[in-house]
Amino acid sequence: MPTHHYEQLITARWIITVEQDGVVLDNHSLAINDGKIVAILSPAELTAVSATEHINLDNHVLMPGLINLHGHSAMTLLRGMADDKALMDWLQNHIWPAEGKHVSDAFVFDGALLAMGEMFRSGTTTINDMYFYHAAMARAGLAAGMRTFVGCSILEFPTAYGQNADDYISKALAEAAQFSGEELVRFTLAPHAPYTVSDDTFRKVVTLAEQKDMLIHCHIHETMDEVNSSIEQFKQRPLARLHNLGMLSPRLIAAHMVHLTDDEIALVAKHGVSIAHNPTSNMKLASGIAPVQKLLAAGVTVGIGTDGAASNNKLDMLSETRMGALLAKVGTLDPTAVPAATAIRLATLNGARALGIDDKVGSIKLGKQADLIAIDMATLETSPNFDPISHVVYAAGREQVSHVWVNGRAVLAQRKLTTLDEAELKARADDWRVRILAK
Known part of the structure; x- marks a missing residue:
């Protein structure tokens, strides 16, 4: 029987915590309650827990936003x-x-x-x-x-x-x-x-x-x-x-x-x-x-x-991170x-430190807010995958970002925006293009 119940569980093939350069957790899970990371679970520990929502990302990197x-x-x-x-x-x-x-x-x-x-x-x-x-x-x-x-x-x-x-x-x-x-x-x-x-x-x-x-x-x-x-x-x-x-x-x-x-x-x-x-x-x-x-x-x-x-x-921070390293x-x-590991830290934890919010976001750590992204590595462009940290910086593209959470809330799921209407955004942009050209 499960001994702990969580609001959300996210299980990923690789988790890059950014707490320590070069560290990758294999097949671990994040437990999230009230938008915060409350547990980081190994595969063995996962058998003793349950969740209202459990997302399995078998071919993905999970990392800080x-x-x-x-x-x-x-x-x-x-x-x-x-x-x-x-x-x-x-x-x-x-x-x-x-x-x-x-x-x-x-x-x-x-x-x-x-x-x-x-x-x-x-x-x-x-x-x-x-x-x-x-x-x-x-x-x-x-x-x-x-x-x-x-x-x-x-x-x-x-x-x-x-x-x-x-x-x-x-x-x-x-x-x-x-x-x-x-x-x-x-x-x-x-x-x-x-x-x-x-x-x-x-x-x-x-x-x-x-x-x-x-x-x-x-x-x-x-x-x-x-x-x-x-x-x-x-x-x-x-x-x-x-x-x-x-x-x-x-x-x-x-x-x-x-x-x-x-x-x-x-x-x-x-x-x-x-x-x-x-x-x-x-x-x-x-x-x-x-x-x-x-x-x-x-x-x-x-x-x-x-x-x-x-x-x-x-406005592509994955591309920008690659350019920064190169x-x-x-x-x-x-x-x-x-x-590569340093470049990821620049794009995550260092940004949080600059903004004075590194106690809340920027890395995957117990007690921090669940500002997270998942990157699908099951693509031709990222195969084979010897090093997920290297792939995030040098091989992956923004089209492989499949999920994004802010405070544990999904704002992107399976590449679909959940809080914004893509068609409406494009229509408004085109309306402004017409107005600007008219003047």
Whole structure:
């Protein structure tokens, strides 16, 4: 007779816990109650338990959900409209004008839902976002069931959303208050970049982040043009300027950080700054290769992000994880740089640490939330399977992600979205395409 009964049991051919690099559990099961992992069971132990729901994944890898550490979800609606441009040309002459005409509450809500559907289908369970109309992003996260960090963009110049830095900050705090207490939604302060934010505004952000216990999310050292412009305007590199303004701390998630000296890497490590590495976006915009291997060696927490679909053009964290590993190798001419197990950790537990939620998600451990994904390895593309960790990074594709759970709730089952209507998402996207082309 069973001695324990659980709400859910998930049995998988391989379980990658990410608690220790290289460890794979064979034919084990996770027991889940109230959305939390309450037991990890061997095949022998499984005979003594029962469950209301038991899912058998005989040919699958089960692992923590992927954490997208830097994105602009609503920009899925601008996917492919301004490709093959340099960053500032892309922003100033294409993206910002299009956003000025179209970005609204409805644009952000529809674009975010489209992005979340795509992200679920590639194994993402958490998004660290940065955009406008923050309440719309939060509502999308709740509607989809995605763990959502809503980055409140702050700039000095007017957009469709705000007039100046004080206006952006005021709206950010007001909208954050609307969603206080929501488990899946958390707001962050997101000053856009050193070239769009003043010293006074950065100081305000630092003070508010401490007062409100909020993370800070900012583009930093993305291109050499950014670095050189800062030297010309401020007589110092952007990171030095931010350091003098008190921005460097464990609260800061610095997106990109491509162009760093050894001294800057040491400075980042000293102050506990986390970095969101965006390999595909950095390649597509020809920004460069971030020194990930040096950052990891210095003890810096590095996670992985997709950036927005307008500069990637996919929100595919499996692909991004592979690119992160390969770029580290070619950038250092060292084939041992960022091995597969490390790459998985960057895409899961490191992202959770950067967001301050590694006690809840990012690995498979007793007491953590059941943010999980299953990847089907019974395909031609992943046969034979000598090493499931290697296959996740180097061989598997997002089309093999079969199941996704957030807090134990299935948001993708057998490749079908359960919280979102795929046909409706595509119809809304096409409607926006018509509207954008009309203008």
